[in-house]
Amino acid sequence: MLTHYGEFLGLRNARKHMGWYLETSGATSLDLKAWRRRLCTEEDAQQALAGLSEFYAAAEAAA
DSSP: OHHHHOHHHHHHHHHHHHHHHHHTTTOOHHHHHHHHHHHTTOOOHHHHHHHHHHHHHHHHHHO
């Protein structure tokens, strides 16, 4: 999305998908709420990607 739409619009489109991915991750609702707030309001694409990596690393470690 970032390549196709550019960073500004691509990130905005990607954030709704990030929210859906987070919801299906199996994270607890309390964790999910904090991560959604953090990732779905991020204005920097690189920070959003880093946050997704961090989320999934934490989820893997908890499993």
